[in-house]
Amino acid sequence: SQQGEEDPQALSIQEGENATMNCSYKTSINNLQWYRQNSGRGLVHLILIRSNEREKHSGRLRVTLDTSKKSSSLLITASRAADTASYFCATGSPKTSGSRLTFGEGTQLTVNP
């Protein structure tokens, strides 16, 4: 079953604007990760935030995690046409429950030049 659910399913913005994607999950987690997938390609890891962290930055990416609401957001600032891709959140659960990543269904981001 897919634990992570991204919102929105699709997002279209203009170059230079910020893009925000959200992810909700249901069970306790060790960490939450965001991945990017260009059409027809493999996934590329963007950022990992642990359950005891609330915010993390990497370049133009900002991730927040609210474990009380079981949700995370990914903010891409000053978007570029090259940011056009699908973005997936993935949650890692505690080892005792058979640890592995569970992926959401993704947000398709289109950045128009």
Place this chain on the structure above:
Amino acid sequence: DGGITQSPKYLFRKEGQNVTLSCEQNLNHDAMYWYRQDPGQGLRLIYYSQIVNDFQKGDIAEGYSVSREKKESFPLTVTSAQKNPTAFYLCATEGGTRGTDTQYFGPGTRLTVL
């Protein structure tokens, strides 16, 4: 895509045939995973292996089989028992010990049933 290779890139299968998808890595990672992705969907876990000569079923293992005889290789066989195998197949590795750390993906194999 880094040190993970998948072959072939495109694969066509006739109904009733078994086909094997290759995944090789040179990252010296212990854990390897196979995912299936349908159009517009997320990834679903087929099988995973945390160590050589050991593997576990994921969420959608029926109709698939794997082996892990070498650390570098984790081939996936799509058997004739898999009734709807047309999909994009992704192999991944993970170097941590918890199974919940960063995963590294290969470029994928697109399988089409004719």
